[in-house]
Amino acid sequence: MIDSFLLIGLPYAAIFIFLIGSILRYRFYGYSVTSHSSQFLESDMLFWGSRLFHLGIVMLFLGHLIGFLMPGIIISLTSSTSGLIMVEVMALAFGVLTFVGLVFLIIRRIIVKRLYSVTSKMDIVVYLVILFQVVTGLMVAYYNRWGSVWFASALVPYLRSIFIFAPDISVISSMSLLVKLHAISAFVLVGLIPFTRLMHFLVWPVYYLWRNYQLDIWNRDQKAMRASKNTREGVKPVNN
Amino acid sequence: MDIRSQIAMVFHLDKCIGCHTCSIACKNIWTDRKGAEYMWWNNVETKPGTGYPTKWEDQKIYKGGWVKNGDKLELRVAGKPTGLTKLYHNPDMPVMDDYYEPWTYDYDHLFEAPAGTDQPTARTISLVTGDPIDVKGGPNWDDDLSGTPDYGRNDINFNNVSAEDQEAIFQLERMTMHYLPRICNHCLNPACVAACPSGAVYKRGEDGVVLISQEKCRAWRLCVTACPYKKSYYNWTSGKSEKCLLCYPRLETGQAPACMHSCVGRIRYLGVLLYDADKIKEYASCPENQIIDRQLDIYLNPFSDKVIKEAKKNGIADSTIEAAQKSPVYKFVKEWKIALPLHAEFRTMPSLFYVPPMLPVMGKMTNGLYDSTTENLWGKIEESRLPMQYLANLFSAGKPDKIKEVMKKLMTVRYHRRKVTVNDIDDSLIDEAFNSTGLTADVADTIYRLTSLVKYDERFVIPAAHREEAIEMIESTDDRKGSAGFGEKLGTRRVF
Numbered sequence: 001m002i003d004s005f006l007l008i009g010l011p012y013a014a015i016f017i018f019l020i021g022s023i024l025r026y027r028f029y030g031y032s033v034t035s036h037s038s039q040f041l042e043s044d045m046l047f048w049g050s051r052l053f054h055l056g057i058v059m060l061f062l063g064h065l066i067g068f069l070m071p072g073i074i075i076s077l078t079s080s081t082s083g084l085i086m087v088e089v090m091a092l093a094f095g096v097l098t099f100v101g102l103v104f105l106i107i108r109r110i111i112v113k114r115l116y117s118v119t120s121k122m123d124i125v126v127y128l129v130i131l132f133q134v135v136t137g138l139m140v141a142y143y144n145r146w147g148s149v150w151f152a153s154a155l156v157p158y159l160r161s162i163f164i165f166a167p168d169i170s171v172i173s174s175m176s177l178l179v180k181l182h183a184i185s186a187f188v189l190v191g192l193i194p195f196t197r198l199m200h201f202l203v204w205p206v207y208y209l210w211r212n213y214q215l216d217i218w219n220r221d222q223k224a225m226r227a228s229k230n231t232r233e234g235v236k237p238v239n240n
Numbered sequence: 241m242d243i244r245s246q247i248a249m250v251f252h253l254d255k256c257i258g259c260h261t262c263s264i265a266c267k268n269i270w271t272d273r274k275g276a277e278y279m280w281w282n283n284v285e286t287k288p289g290t291g292y293p294t295k296w297e298d299q300k301i302y303k304g305g306w307v308k309n310g311d312k313l314e315l316r317v318a319g320k321p322t323g324l325t326k327l328y329h330n331p332d333m334p335v336m337d338d339y340y341e342p343w344t345y346d347y348d349h350l351f352e353a354p355a356g357t358d359q360p361t362a363r364t365i366s367l368v369t370g371d372p373i374d375v376k377g378g379p380n381w382d383d384d385l386s387g388t389p390d391y392g393r394n395d396i397n398f399n400n401v402s403a404e405d406q407e408a409i410f411q412l413e414r415m416t417m418h419y420l421p422r423i424c425n426h427c428l429n430p431a432c433v434a435a436c437p438s439g440a441v442y443k444r445g446e447d448g449v450v451l452i453s454q455e456k457c458r459a460w461r462l463c464v465t466a467c468p469y470k471k472s473y474y475n476w477t478s479g480k481s482e483k484c485l486l487c488y489p490r491l492e493t494g495q496a497p498a499c500m501h502s503c504v505g506r507i508r509y510l511g512v513l514l515y516d517a518d519k520i521k522e523y524a525s526c527p528e529n530q531i532i533d534r535q536l537d538i539y540l541n542p543f544s545d546k547v548i549k550e551a552k553k554n555g556i557a558d559s560t561i562e563a564a565q566k567s568p569v570y571k572f573v574k575e576w577k578i579a580l581p582l583h584a585e586f587r588t589m590p591s592l593f594y595v596p597p598m599l600p601v602m603g604k605m606t607n608g609l610y611d612s613t614t615e616n617l618w619g620k621i622e623e624s625r626l627p628m629q630y631l632a633n634l635f636s637a638g639k640p641d642k643i644k645e646v647m648k649k650l651m652t653v654r655y656h657r658r659k660v661t662v663n664d665i666d667d668s669l670i671d672e673a674f675n676s677t678g679l680t681a682d683v684a685d686t687i688y689r690l691t692s693l694v695k696y697d698e699r700f701v702i703p704a705a706h707r708e709e710a711i712e713m714i715e716s717t718d719d720r721k722g723s724a725g726f727g728e729k730l731g732t733r734r735v736f
C-alpha cells in the first residue's frame with residue numbers, strides 16, 4: 001500500500017506539479033526565474049563547489065537518461081568486463097564529484113555569513129533533498145553494485161510503466177530500500193522544481209549559440225513595418 | 241546604409257569640480273534599494289587613480305571588451321560557445337570586495353545606549369550581514385588621492401609612460417589630478433549585449449539606450465564581466481543585473497537625465513548623433529592604430545542631403561534629424577573634434593565623449609617657477625605636468641598626437657579669448673595658433689560660448705518622443721483598432 005503510494009502516486013503528483021507548476025511559474029512569475037547566483041558575495045569556494053557539483057550532476061543526469069531511453073547502449077557497453085568497469089567507474093567518479101561539490105556548497109552556505117541574507121527556506125530544502133539524493137545514489141552504487149547492469153532490467157520497466165500510464169511496481173517493490181528511497185527522493189526533487197531556484201536549468205540559454213551577438217529592440221520598428229507587406233506590425237517586440 | 245539615431249554625451253572635464261552631485265542624483269532615483277546599494281551607475285573618479293571598481297581598466301584582470309583575433313572580433317571574456325561554460329562560475333567576474341561592502345550606521349544606538357561615561361557612537365553596520373564592519377573602501381575612496389602609492393601609482397594608464405615621467409608626476413610640487421565622471425557609455429558595439437546568454441541586454445532601436453530586461457535576466461552575470469567599463473552591476477538580492485538606463489523615462493519626456501540635469505559645473509552635454517549601423521562591424525574591428533579615427537568616422541553629417549534622405553527612409557523622425565543638426569555633441573565630436581571617447585581600444589564604440597582636461601597644464605618647473613609665458617605657443621602642452629601619453633591612454637587609444645591636437649585647439653580658444661578680453665597677446669601669435677589648429681575666431685567664440693555660457697536648452701537637445709505616439713511605445717495602436725478602444729485590453733469578440 002505504502003509502496004504504491006510512494007512509487008505510483010508520488011511520481012504522478014510530482015510530474016504533474018512539475019509540468020503545470022513550471023509553466024505557471026514561468027508564465028506568471030517569470031521575473032523570479034533566475035539562477036540567483038551568489039558568486040558576487042563569495043567567489044573562491046564557489047569555484048570548487050559549483051563547478052564540481054554542476055559537472056557531476058549534469059553527467060549523472062545524462063547517464064540516467066541514456067540508461068532510461070537507450071538501455072541497449074548501456075547493456076552492450078557493460079557486456080564486457082572492461083566496459084562494465086569503465087561505466088561503473090565513470091558513474092561513481094561523477095557521483096563523488098557531485099558529492100564533493102555539494103559538500104563545498106553546503107559548507108560555504110554555513111560559514112560565509114554574507115550568504116545568509118540571500119539564502120531562502122526553499123534553498124535549504126533543496127540542499128537537503130539533493131544531499132539525500134546524492135548520498136543514497138552513492139550508497140546504491142556501493143551496496144547494490146553493478147547498477148549499470150541491473151538498471152536496464154529492473155528500473156527501466158518501472159519508469160517506462162510510469163510514462164505510459166500503466167504503472168507496474170512489481171520489480172521495484174522487490175528492490176532494496178536504498179533503491180526505493182533514491183527513486184522516491186528523485187521524484188520529490190522533480191516536484192520541487194517549480195517552487196525553487198531549480199527552475200534555472202529549464203532556462204539554460206542554449207539559444208545563445210545561434211543568436212547574433214548584437215540585439216536591437218525597437219518599440220516600433222518603422223523600417224520593418226515599411227518593408228512588410230502586412231500593414232500591421234505583426235509580432236510585437238517584447239521588452240519590459 | 242542603415243542610419244540610426246544615438247543619444248550621445250559629452251563631458252567637459254575641465255569644468256568638473258568632483259562634487260559627486262551627479263552620483264547622488266542618480267543614487268537617489270535609481271539605486272537606493274537593497275542589493276543595489278553598492279551600485280553607482282554614475283560615479284566620479286580621481287585620475288590618476290584606480291577607480292571603481294578597483295582597477296576596472298585592467299582587462300588582464302577583468303576581461304572586458306572586445307579583442308581582435310585575426311580578422312575577427314571576439315569577446316575577451318568568452319563568446320559563443322565558451323561563454324556558456326562560465327555560467328557555473330566565472331573566474332573573471334568582479335566580486336563585492338572589488339567594489340566595496342555597503343554599510344549604514346547604527347543610529348539607534350545614539351538614542352538607546354545606556355547611560356554611561358562615554359559618548360555613544362554610531363558604528364558602521366554592513367548592509368549585507370548586519371554585523372559591525374571596518375569600512376575598507378567606498379565608491380569614492382580615492383577622492384583627490386592621485387599622488388598616493390595605493391591609488392595614483394597603481395593606475396594602469398601609467399604602464400607605458402616613461403619611468404622618468406612617472407617619477408616626476410609623483411613629486412609633491414608636480415602632482416596633478418583631474419576628475420573622471422563615468423556613466424554607461426551606451427556603446428554602438430556593446431560587449432554586454434553580446435555576452436548576455438539570455439538575450440536580456442539589448443540596445444533600444446529608437447535612441448540607442450542600452451537596457452537590461454529584468455524579466456529576461458537569469459543572473460548568468462556575463463554582462464558584468466564583458467563590460468570593459470564595469471557599468472553593468474549584479475544585484476545580489478534580486479538576482480538580476482542592472483545598469484544605467486540614461487534616465488530614459490526622463491528622455492522620453494524631453495528632460496535631461498538626472499546626473500546631467502543636476503550637474504553643478506554644467507560639464508555635461510547630450511544630443512543626437514546619426515550613425516551608419518552597417519559600418520559597426522568593419523569599424524570596430526579595424527587595425528589597432530585606426531581605432532580612434534574609425535570610431536569618429538562612423539558618425540554622419542546630419543546636414544548632408546543624402547544622410548537626411550537615408551535617415552527618413554529608415555523611419556527616423558524629422559524632429560530627431562533636427563535635433564541631430566542642433567546637437568552640441570555633434571559640434572564637440574565631429575565639427576570641432578575636441579571631444580574623445582574613453583578607452584576606445586576596448587572596441588565597444590562608446591557614445592560618451594570627454595573634452596580632455598587641460599589644467600594643470602603648466603610647464604615644467606625651472607628654479608621654482610612655472611613656465612607661464614606665451615613665448616612658445618605649445619610649450620605648455622609638450623612640457624605639461626600630466627604626461628600626454630597618460631591622457632592618450634585614457635582618451636585616444638594611446639595616440640598622443642590626437643590628444644595634442646585637442647589640447648592645441650583648447651589652448652587656441654583661450655589665447656583668442658585672452659586677446660579679446662585682456663588684449664595682451666600679439667596678433668601674429670594668435671594667427672599662428674589659428675593657422676596651426678585650423679580654427680577661426682568665430683569658431684573659437686562658439687566653442688567658448690558652448691563651453692561656458694549656454695543654458696539648459698542648448699546643452700541638452702533631446703528629440704521629442706512624440707507624445708502623439710506615446711502609446712505606441714507600449715503597444716501598437718493599430719492592433720487595437722476596431723476592438724474596444726484604446727485603454728481597454730479586452731476585445732469585443734464574444735467568448736460564450
